[in-house]
Amino acid sequence: MNPKIITGNRIFDNRGSLRFSNDLSFKNIKRFYMVHNYNKNFIRAWHGHINEEKYIGCTKGTFQVSAVKIDNIRKPNKENKIYNYFLNESNNNFIHIPKGFANGSMSLEENSELLIFSTSSIEESLNDDIRYDAEYWNPWKITNR
Numbered sequence: 001m002n003p004k005i006i007t008g009n010r011i012f013d014n015r016g017s018l019r020f021s022n023d024l025s026f027k028n029i030k031r032f033y034m035v036h037n038y039n040k041n042f043i044r045a046w047h048g049h050i051n052e053e054k055y056i057g058c059t060k061g062t063f064q065v066s067a068v069k070i071d072n073i074r075k076p077n078k079e080n081k082i083y084n085y086f087l088n089e090s091n092n093n094f095i096h097i098p099k100g101f102a103n104g105s106m107s108l109e110e111n112s113e114l115l116i117f118s119t120s121s122i123e124e125s126l127n128d129d130i131r132y133d134a135e136y137w138n139p140w141k142i143t144n145r
Contacts, residue, residue, distance in 0.1 A: 001098040002069075002083065002098065003067040003083045003085070003095055003096060003097050003098060003101060003103075004095070004096050005085060005093050005094070005095060005096075006021060006023050006024050006055070006093060006094040006095070006096055007021070007023065007093055008020060008021035008022075008024075008057070008091060008092025008093045008094065009021075009022075009092055010090060010091075010092055019092045020092060021057070021092050021093070021094055024055060024057075024094050026117070028053070028119045029055070029117045029118065029119060030118060030119060030120060030121050030124075031117075031118050031120075031121060031122065032115065032116060032117045032118065033116050033118070034059070034113055034114065034115055034116070035105070035113065035114040035116065036060075036111070036112070036113045037061075037107035037111075037112050037113075038110065038111060039107065039110060040107060040108065040109055040110050041106060041107065041108070041140075041142070042106065042107050043104065043105070043106045043134050043140050044104060044105050044106075044134075045066070045102075045103070045104020045105065045106075045132075045134045045136075045137075045140075046068070046102040046103070046104045046131065046132035046133070046134065046136055046137065047102060047103060047104065047129070047130070047131060048070050048100075048101060048102030048103070048130040048131075048132070049099060049100075049101075049120070049125065049128045049129065049130065050070070050073070050099060050100055050128055050130070051099050051120065051124070051128045052099060052118055052119055052120040052124065052125055052128050053096065053097060053098055053099050053118070053119040053120075054096075054097040054103065054116055054117065054118055054119075055094045055095070055096055055097075055116070055117040056087070056094060056095045056097065056103070056105075056114055056115070056116050056117075057087065057092070057093065057094040057095075057114065057115045057116075058087035058088055058089050058091075058093075058112065058113070058114055058115070059089060059113045059114070059115050060089050060111065060112055060113040061088075061089060061107060061108070061109035061110070061111060061112025061113065062086065062087065062088045062089070062107070062108040062109045062112060063086070063087045063088075063105050063106065063107055063108060063112055063114060064084060064085070064086055064105065064106045064108060064139070064140070065084075065085045065086075065087055065095050065103065065104075065105045065114075066082050066083060066084050066085070066103065066104050066105070066137070066139045067082070067083045067095075067097050067101045067102065067103045067104075068080050068081070068082050068083070068101060068102050068103075068137050069081070069100060069101055070100055070101060070102055070130065073130060076102070076132070076136075078136065078137060080137070082137050082139045084139050086108075087114075099119075102130065102132060102137075104134065104137075106140050
């Protein structure tokens with residue numbers, strides 16, 4: 001299984017708006033947490049798990065969220081495919097990061113926030129924690145078009 005977008009939406013009427021993601025299931029969710037980056041272009045990467053799955057959404061600002069398959073825990077292939085997604089507070093999409101992947105994020109606006117749902121308790125997550133350098137895979141370059 002590869003990472004995938006779970007599409008959300010936002011509707012408006014004369015009262016205001018409603019943001020939702022009707023296809024996001026909480027069946028295996030055990031906890032949630034939020035990440036707030038003060039600065040634009042701040043990178044948090046790479047954090048992986050063999051057993052834990054994550055669902056990542058943006059509640060404020062804009063993020064690039066990336067994921068890579070961990071094929072070897074000690075030295076994953078630097079040529080593995082990088083899955084890149086862009087989340088914004090207005091699109092209400094979530095990204096499903098399956099188990100066996102490392103993920104990272106870069107805020108593209110100041111004061112951006114992510115909402116993350118996890119399928120592992122904090123104890124399970126700490127015992128399944130794998131970290132790699134922020135530039136081990138490097139999709140963080142901003143290219144002008």
